[in-house]
Amino acid sequence: MPTTKLNYMKYSIAFLFVLISITTNAQTTLVRGPYLQSLTDKSIKIMWRTSDSTQAVVKIGYAPNALNRTIIDTHNIKDHIVLVDGLSAREKYYYSVGTDDVNVLAGGDEQHHFFAAPSVGDTTGFRFWVIGDFGKANSRQVRVRNWFQTYVKDNKVDAWLWLGDNAYQDGKDVEYQEKVFGRTYGYDSILRFLPSYPIPGNHDYNSVNQSKPAEKHTGPYYNNVEVFRNAEMGGIPSKTEAYYSYDFGNVHFMALNSELYTYSIFWDLGSPYKTWIENDIKSTDKKFIVAYIHQPPYSKGSHDTDDFYQIFMQNTREKIVPILEKYGVDVVLSGHSHVYERSYLINGHYARSSYFNKEKVVVDSTDGNPDNGNVYTKYTYGPLKGKGTVYSVIGNSGNYEEHNGKMHPVFTTKYDDTGDNGAGSMILEVKGNELTGTYYTLDGVLFDKFRIVKQDSSTISGIKQNKNIKSLKVYPNPFSEQVTLEVSLDKAAVLDVYIQNLTGELVADKIAFGRANKGVNLIEINNIGDLPAGNYIITIAQDGIFTSKQVVKL
Numbered sequence: 001m002p003t004t005k006l007n008y009m010k011y012s013i014a015f016l017f018v019l020i021s022i023t024t025n026a027q028t029t030l031v032r033g034p035y036l037q038s039l040t041d042k043s044i045k046i047m048w049r050t051s052d053s054t055q056a057v058v059k060i061g062y063a064p065n066a067l068n069r070t071i072i073d074t075h076n077i078k079d080h081i082v083l084v085d086g087l088s089a090r091e092k093y094y095y096s097v098g099t100d101d102v103n104v105l106a107g108g109d110e111q112h113h114f115f116a117a118p119s120v121g122d123t124t125g126f127r128f129w130v131i132g133d134f135g136k137a138n139s140r141q142v143r144v145r146n147w148f149q150t151y152v153k154d155n156k157v158d159a160w161l162w163l164g165d166n167a168y169q170d171g172k173d174v175e176y177q178e179k180v181f182g183r184t185y186g187y188d189s190i191l192r193f194l195p196s197y198p199i200p201g202n203h204d205y206n207s208v209n210q211s212k213p214a215e216k217h218t219g220p221y222y223n224n225v226e227v228f229r230n231a232e233m234g235g236i237p238s239k240t241e242a243y244y245s246y247d248f249g250n251v252h253f254m255a256l257n258s259e260l261y262t263y264s265i266f267w268d269l270g271s272p273y274k275t276w277i278e279n280d281i282k283s284t285d286k287k288f289i290v291a292y293i294h295q296p297p298y299s300k301g302s303h304d305t306d307d308f309y310q311i312f313m314q315n316t317r318e319k320i321v322p323i324l325e326k327y328g329v330d331v332v333l334s335g336h337s338h339v340y341e342r343s344y345l346i347n348g349h350y351a352r353s354s355y356f357n358k359e360k361v362v363v364d365s366t367d368g369n370p371d372n373g374n375v376y377t378k379y380t381y382g383p384l385k386g387k388g389t390v391y392s393v394i395g396n397s398g399n400y401e402e403h404n405g406k407m408h409p410v411f412t413t414k415y416d417d418t419g420d421n422g423a424g425s426m427i428l429e430v431k432g433n434e435l436t437g438t439y440y441t442l443d444g445v446l447f448d449k450f451r452i453v454k455q456d457s458s459t460i461s462g463i464k465q466n467k468n469i470k471s472l473k474v475y476p477n478p479f480s481e482q483v484t485l486e487v488s489l490d491k492a493a494v495l496d497v498y499i500q501n502l503t504g505e506l507v508a509d510k511i512a513f514g515r516a517n518k519g520v521n522l523i524e525i526n527n528i529g530d531l532p533a534g535n536y537i538i539t540i541a542q543d544g545i546f547t548s549k550q551v552v553k554l
């Protein structure tokens with residue numbers, strides 16, 4: 001064969017390959033995503049589904065038009081998971097996804113971005129959006145979503161908690177496609193910029209293969225999410241996607257699973273799940289601990305935790321809550337019951353509500369709402385260390401329940417508006433020593449807010465108004481390095497603590513200053529070690545009212 005003809009055939013074949021390649025890529029469409037999973041302070045997983053099998057190409061950078069770094073996965077598949085590492089904490093990144101270096105399926109614009117998580121222990125603060133029981137493909141789901149899209153324009157939100165029953169009725173892939181990833185009813189417009197840390201609900205578990213132990217469960221939920229197995233951002237490795245934990249800034253999050261009841265009959269003999277929960281929570285040194293589990297320990301919404309057949313919720317209350325409270329869990333978030341419910345600051349109620357003992361259980365009987373002058377104080381030292389938990393059910397971010405007129409006694413408020421308005425979601429905000437949960441209805445009406453303030457040694461924080469001091473105890477007295485003031489207030493107030501010598505001269509000003517709650521407050525003073533030995537007067541001032549005790553410094 002003459003050389004020229006051979007070359008012609010070569011070029012023809014090459015041209016044909018190029019043509020096939022272009023044609024294939026041109027036909028490839030985005031079926032779902034991109035969406036963002038397993039966010040850490042160093043990495044993220046970007047996921048999407050294509051109409052046909054392709055390679056995966058992610059481009060990433062500091063501006064939409066400067067995606068300077070490229071990551072390629074050469075596997076020809078439809079469900080793509082690309083790990084992007086080498087991120088810097090809190091940095092904002094833009095990205096695109098595509099089939100090769102040229103063909104971009106989505107991104108390279110303002111919408112496709114994310115913020116790397118804060119470094120573990122970072123106290124600067126963050127916000128999470130929290131939704132439960134949402135995947136209904138109804139107008140309520142859409143209105144809650146649309147409200148959030150407005151909210152997030154003016155408020156930076158870092159990540160997103162899914163509280164389970166993410167895709168009704170059975171958590172099938174086709175249901176996830178419409179009710180989670182879809183454009184009409186789902187979160188297509190949000191998934192591209194807001195990473196989520198999901199848990200499953202009972203409806204998701206309708207399609208989970210449970211023939212093997214919990215740690216090896218499979219199904220559409222597990223295919224669609226990528227969560228931590230190996231403590232990639234703090235916590236104890238769970239070695240399973242069924243439950244996991246992570247540290248976001250200075251908060252330890254525990255993503256639990258209420259659908260493992262089958263195995264709980266053996267729990268008291270030891271189970272991997274229960275053992276992991278205890279090992280995980282007792283290992284954390286973070287300022288706050290937030291647990292989330294689909295089926296709540298307390299509710300009187302579409303599910304009543306007092307009903308004898310509610311064994312999953314009873315199981316959570318009797319088997320899990322005591323462990324969480326033992327190690328000082330601050331907040332437990334749930335869904336399942338299609339209402340919004342929120343508790344007082346409570347501790348130690350594990351039975352049915354008929355056994356509820358307010359005197360023993362309620363640590364703080366105010367509503368804990370800073371807008372009403374209340375906050376919940378939790379101590380990091382002393383006899384009240386770690387005591388008190390707020391429980392909240394957010395099970396109406398799509399699904400909803402008609403008003404039933406019932407209120408569980410652990411709760412201070414409930415939102416179960418009937419009809420089209422019975423839905424909403426929560427913004428969880430943490431900053432320094434303060435954790436705040438705010439529930440907004442689907443139209444953005446602020447319905448409820450609570451705040452927990454961590455009371456560290458030698459500072460007073462939290463609180464509100466003041467009137468008078470019922471009692472003041474100082475111990476030990478004499479003291480050497482450290483002294484504790486136990487002050488009982490009729491009403492919450494701002495307190496100022498200072499020390500004078502016996503001639504009235506001020507020797508230590510504002511050794512503690514801040515807000516204290518109604519009831520007993522413990523103020524631990526450990527910053528006066530340099531005070532010379534001698535007799536002194538410790539004074540607590542509260543809006544011009546003074547209460548003093550004479551003390552001896554050794």
Ligand SMILES: [Fe+2]
Nearest residue numbers: 165201202336
């Ligand atoms: Fe549920």
